[in-house]
Each structure stands twice: as C-alpha cells, then as structure tokens.
Amino acid sequence: MVRQASLxxxxxxQVPRDEFDQLVRQYGAEKGAKGFTxxxxxxxxxxxxxGHADSLREICHGLACCVGKLVHVGIRRAPKRSSLxxxxxxxxxxxxxxxxxxLAERLRQRDGLGQRKTKFRFKNKLLSLDSTTISLCLSxxxxxxxxxAKGGVKVHVLLxxxxxxxxxxxxxxxxxxxxxxxxxxxxxxxxxxxMDRGYxxxxxxxxxxxxxxxxxxxxxxxxxxxxxxxxxxxxxSPIRADEVIxxxxxxxxxxxxxxxxxxxxxxxxxxxxxxxxxxxxxxGATTIAAIYRDRWEIELFFxxxxxxxKVRTFVGTSENAxxxxxxxxxxxxxxxxxxHYQSHRSWSFSNLAAMLRLNLFTYRELxxxxxxxxxxxxxxxxxxxxxxxxxPGFGQPQNLYMQKG
Numbered sequence: 001m002v003r004q005a006s007l008x009x010x011x012x013x014q015v016p017r018d019e020f021d022q023l024v025r026q027y028g029a030e031k032g033a034k035g036f037t038x039x040x041x042x043x044x045x046x047x048x049x050x051g052h053a054d055s056l057r058e059i060c061h062g063l064a065c066c067v068g069k070l071v072h073v074g075i076r077r078a079p080k081r082s083s084l085x086x087x088x089x090x091x092x093x094x095x096x097x098x099x100x101x102x103l104a105e106r107l108r109q110r111d112g113l114g115q116r117k118t119k120f121r122f123k124n125k126l127l128s129l130d131s132t133t134i135s136l137c138l139s140x141x142x143x144x145x146x147x148x149a150k151g152g153v154k155v156h157v158l159l160x161x162x163x164x165x166x167x168x169x170x171x172x173x174x175x176x177x178x179x180x181x182x183x184x185x186x187x188x189x190x191x192x193x194x195m196d197r198g199y200x201x202x203x204x205x206x207x208x209x210x211x212x213x214x215x216x217x218x219x220x221x222x223x224x225x226x227x228x229x230x231x232x233x234x235x236x237s238p239i240r241a242d243e244v245i246x247x248x249x250x251x252x253x254x255x256x257x258x259x260x261x262x263x264x265x266x267x268x269x270x271x272x273x274x275x276x277x278x279x280x281x282x283x284g285a286t287t288i289a290a291i292y293r294d295r296w297e298i299e300l301f302f303x304x305x306x307x308x309x310k311v312r313t314f315v316g317t318s319e320n321a322x323x324x325x326x327x328x329x330x331x332x333x334x335x336x337x338x339x340h341y342q343s344h345r346s347w348s349f350s351n352l353a354a355m356l357r358l359n360l361f362t363y364r365e366l367x368x369x370x371x372x373x374x375x376x377x378x379x380x381x382x383x384x385x386x387x388x389x390x391x392p393g394f395g396q397p398q399n400l401y402m403q404k405g
Contacts (some may be wrong), residue, residue, distance in 0.1 A: 002213050007360060007366055008073060021039075022293060026315050028089050036087060038087075039075065043073050043074065045328040048325070050332055050357060051312070051334065052310065054310070064077075093320050096327035102168075107338050107393075125160070126161040126191075127194070128295045128298035129157075129158050129193050130299070131178050131181060134155075134306075134311055135174075142174060146174040146175055154171070155305075156178070157169055157301065158185060165334060165337060178198045179198075179199055187213050188213075194292055194295040196218060197217065200217065200218075201256035202256040206257070215279060216291045219380060223263070227245055228245060231244070238267075240264040242262075244262075274292075276288060304336075304353075308333075310325065311325065359373070
C-alpha cells in the first residue's frame with residue numbers, strides 16, 4: 001500500500017526528529033515540561049507562518065480542524081492556547097536559533113543549496129549587510145521602546161549571495177544603530193561586503209582594509225576627500241567617474257588612512273548619479289557598480305520575510321516569544337527557499353508560498369506537487385481499496401442483511 005502524508009508533513013521531514021531532540025536536550029528546553037513537547041511547539045509555530053495564522057486561537061483551531069492528519073506531523077492533538085503561550089514565553093528562543101543554523105548547514109551540504117552559478121566571475125564570497133525594523137505597539141511591548149510613542153525591534157542580516165540566505169542574524173532593539181551589527185561580524189579575508197550608506201564607519205573601513213576584507217557602499221554627501229588618481233572611464237557605459245581618493249577631514253583621515261576608490265554611476269531609472277565608495281582597487285568600475293546593484297537581493301529577502309511570513313503581527317508580547325516567532329519565521333523561509341530550489345517549475349516565490357498555504361494538508365508527493373501543482377492526487381494501490389472494503393459498513397453489507405433475515 002502506498003503510504004502518503006500531507007505536504008506539511010513531508011516538509012517537516014527535512015527537520016530530522018532525532019537531531020531536533022538532541023538540540024532540545026542540549027538547551028534543556030523541556031525541563032519541567034508535562035506533555036507539551038518542543039516539537040509540538042515548533043509544528044504550531046511553523047503552521048503559524050505557512051498557514052498565515054494571526055493569533056494563538058487561529059493556530060490551535062487551525063490544527064484542530066486537521067484532526068486525523070496531525071499524526072503525520074508527529075503530534076497527537078492540537079495544542080491548547082495556554083500551553084503554546086506559556087511555552088513561547090518561557091522556553092529558550094536559542095533552541096529555534098540553533099535549529100535554523102543547523103538546518104541551513106544541513107540543506108547546504110545535502111542538497112547543494114547555495115552552489116548555484118553566480119553572475120560574477122570572481123571567486124570572492126559576496127555578502128550584503130543590512131537591517132530592517134519591525135514596528136511594535138509600545139503599550140503591548142513596553143520593553144521594546146523605540147521612540148516616544150512607538151516600539152520596535154531591528155533584524156540585522158548578513159546575506160550570502162550564493163543562496164541568498166543569511167549567514168549572520170542579530171536581533172536588537174530598534175534604537176540600536178546599524179553599525180553595531182557590522183562591528184560584530186567575523187569575516188574571512190577576501191570577502192566582499194556591500195551595504196548602504198547607513199554603515200559608513202571610517203574606523204570599521206580601516207579595520208576591514210587591514211584584514212583584507214573588501215566593501216562597497218555609498219559615499220556620504222558631506223564627505224571631504226582629495227583625488228589621488230583619475231582612472232580611465234569606459235566609453236558608452238553608465239560610469240561617470242573612477243577615482244582613487246584619500247579622506248581629507250581630520251577625524252576621517254586619522255580613522256582611515258588608506259587609499260579608497262570613488263566610483264560614480266549614472267542611474268538610468270531615477271535619472272541621478274550614485275556615488276560609490278570601495279577599498280577594492282583592482283576590480284573594474286562596472287564590476288563595482290554591478291556588486292552594489294546586487295545588494296538589492298537583501299531588500300527582496302526582507303520583502304519575502306515580511307510579506308509571506310508572520311513577522312508583522314505577533315502571537316506573544318514577551319521578548320522571548322517575539323524572538324521565537326522571528327526565528328521560526330526564518331526557519332519557514334529557509335524551507336520555502338529549499339522548495340523553490342528543488343522546483344523545476346518557473347515558480348515565483350510569492351506564488352509558491354501562496355500555493356503551499358492553500359495545500360498545506362493536501363495528500364500529494366511533495367516533489368511531484370512542485371512539478372504539477374494542479375495535477376490529480378495519486379491513485380492508491382489495490383491494497384488500500386481492499387483495506388477500505390474490509391472495514392465494517394464497507395465490506396459486504398448485503399450478507400449482513402441476509403444473516404439478520
């Protein structure tokens with residue numbers, strides 16, 4: 001007999017239960033637990049994101065409506081709201097953080113996630129650094145004060161351009177400056193980091209230059225510098241200037257006494273120049289411009305996180321519950337990226353997320369569903385039909401009536 005499970009169950013199979021239980025023991029997440037396991041909590045939070053549940057009630061009632069299908073996802077019954085709320089408030093969010101990094105490494109090694117051909121010829125690791133602010137209601141999240149009447153948290157991300165998934169994530173208060181996350185990075189020599197103008201830190205630039213780490217960013221409008229060398233600009237290209245410069249102001253010159261490079265690119269869409277700053281003196285100006293243009297991928301990452309997963313509304317108000325929901329959203333995004341990578345169909349990411357939400361408990365083979373999402377479900381073998389006919393009321397009803405007569 002063909003044994004099938006729901007798409008949700010097959011997606012959860014990418015998280016090995018034994019490895020999950022090992023992480024639970026490592027972080028002592030089920031210490032003092034009475035029946036409500038961390039796996040049930042993880043399934044519920046993943047359902048929150050993939051099923052677009054807005055509250056604890058929707059999570060618990062949504063799973064309760066799937067009675068009979070929950071055994072395939074490893075739980076016996078739908079959780080209660082009070083149990084899920086207490087677990088999110090008190091169980092360590094570091095469990096979900098460790099699970100994200102463990103799962104990301106596993107998918108990269110097993111399925112080659114992150115080994116696609118890049119659009120650049122150089123072999124340097126290309127990374128994008130940025131942050132996004134998640135606004136919160138200050139009356140519900142008083143611990144996350146941002147402004148006088150507003151709360152918020154900030155998600156700092158270092159995006160790996162090999163698979164467009166994070167290689168570093170930091171959650172801080174929204175009032176924390178972006179440069180704080182940049183100073184905590186541990187980068188390998190030869191890496192190229194592209195970032196926006198908010199990360200201008202001349203002392204950090206000097207440290208990276210001394211360590212052999214390259215950056216591409218925007219130059220401040222009020223930056224003082226003098227030109228050391230004018231370089232030839234390619235004809236019929238959007239490059240308007242290519243110069244080797246030194247910072248001129250007393251504070252900047254002391255913090256970063258290295259040669260830097262100023263590249264001016266004409267933006268055809270917005271009809272304005274974009275002034276770039278980098279410490280890479282060897283790449284062509286068009287390559288520097290293309291590197292900064294590829295920084296847009298991190299903006300698309302934040303769009304996917306906020307638009308397709310539940311990180312705008314939260315099912316808990318404590319800091320721990322919020323961290324669990326953000327890390328579980330990143331796990332859900334990682335699984336969706338893996339699905340997108342496995343698909344041979346020209347799915348857009350938004351269509352894939354929407355179709356999966358509508359078919360979460362559909363009984364189809366997962367990879368077959370990716371190829372033919374509108375195809376018919378698989379026909380069970382004859383053994384399954386025989387099993388159905390052997391059940392009371394389905395087997396031989398005419399014989400039962402004959403015996404009564």
